[in-house]
Amino acid sequence: MKTFLKRIIKKCAFLCIGILFIRVLCGFRLYSRLKKRYGERSVFLMCPHTGTGDIYEIGIYLREYLNKRKIEESVFLFRGRAEQCVGALFHIDKGAIINDKETIFLSKLLIFVGTETLTIRHLHHIPLTPQTEIAALLEGYNHLSFDDMFRFYTFEFGNEIVNKEKPDFSRSAEAIIKYFTQHGLEKNKTVILSPYASSMPTLPKHMWNELVNRLLDSGYNVVTNCVGEQLPLRNTIAISPSLAEIGPIVELAGYFIGWRSGLCDLISDCKCKKIVLYPYQAPNALWIDWPGKTYEYFRLANCNEREVIEIEFNMEQIAKLPEIIYTEIENKNVCGKITLRDENRGDIFK
Structure with a gap:
């Protein structure tokens, strides 16, 4: 039995080396x-x-x-x-x-x-x-x-001053306004919702639907940013601006509420009211997770410079989210962190 296992291990080792060599060779051909x-x-x-x-x-x-x-x-x-x-x-x-x-x-x-x-x-x-x-x-x-x-x-920068670039959303003002009016949106009275992220599951639809109803009852226009086959939330219309258009459109709308995703990074310096949501724990996400990591690691840097409200919560607090978000939309705060979770529990977000 030991002899048999040794043979299998040797064969597997040579097979792995062979696969690695083939991949390295293919990489060299592509590089050339x-x-x-x-x-x-x-x-x-x-x-x-x-x-x-x-x-x-x-x-x-x-x-x-x-x-x-x-x-x-x-x-x-x-x-x-x-x-x-x-x-x-x-x-x-x-x-x-x-x-x-x-x-x-x-x-x-x-x-x-x-x-x-x-x-x-x-x-x-x-x-x-x-x-x-x-x-x-x-x-x-x-x-x-x-x-x-x-x-x-x-990038191996130290503590020296680094001149950070910002995304260049230089688009024709007329084109942006045309896009806005074609979708029946109102300047500084439109809430853009971004409920989807490719890296982790979205929030339950009933939370978003309750938030949509609250915003509509208060006279806001509410739209859902959709990509590909993503569907708009109930009672909202879908918008699918290009990434080159999303910055000025968010600023013209006045309000953005998003599940933490790359889009939040992209519009983080835009001048509008921004609210970003973080689960306390997200085990189905595409990274090594532990309680509190999503906010601790993916928080938007320099919150005092970027006008953004960040909300961290666990499952038991989801029912409170629509009211909390609506309150933040209405008040004058432009940055800060809100924590909605029981400190004695580490509820898993599913």
Whole structure:
């Protein structure tokens, strides 16, 4: 039996080595094609994960990073169309979209060969194969935020002053107003709801429906921001502005209420009343979770500078959310944190 197991282990080891070699070889072929297409001097910037919030964080630091590293010619390798659209808001115009397999191949090549030989820069604290990295365990530790991990870990900035870029929503004012009037919206009297996130399940519909009814009864226009096959909330109309339009539209509307997502990052500096919701615990999310991490790690940085109300809650407090949110819409507060949870319980958000 022991001899048999040894044979199996040896065969598996050789199989794993063979698979790794094939992936590294495929990565090298792809890297060679990219070099041929974009030039030998090009440096390829890669975020292996999908997510508009990740590209937003990269965008605000990228110019400073390129200047610091004296990188003159760069090509960004995006994971999807949405990520590329966010990149365009930071004038990351030279780039290409790579699929899952291509991302795996380049990641394996980078791990195998290293950055001293390759002109590929991995712009994320978590690699595509997180089992080879422990950085994810630092998320939220000692109050380290999402923004902190990009600033200090990914881009290796210290405590020096860093000039952060902001997304450029430079769109024709006439086009934005036309979009607004076509959907029957009213300036400074429209609430844009964003109930969906790709990284964690949304809140129960009855909470959103109760909030919608309360806002409608008070004379607000209420719309749901929808992408793809997402459906609008009951008694609201769907709007699907492009990412280049969402900033000015939110400012014209006057109010935004969102489940924490990359969209919240994107509009975080827009001049309007913003309310962002955080579950106390989200075990079905796409990250290593623990009670309180969603807010602790993904809180919007510099709350006193960004006009945003952030609400953290657990399941037992969901029934209170519509009233709390409505009160915050009506009052004059523009920033702060509200906690709705029983300190003696760590209810799991499902």
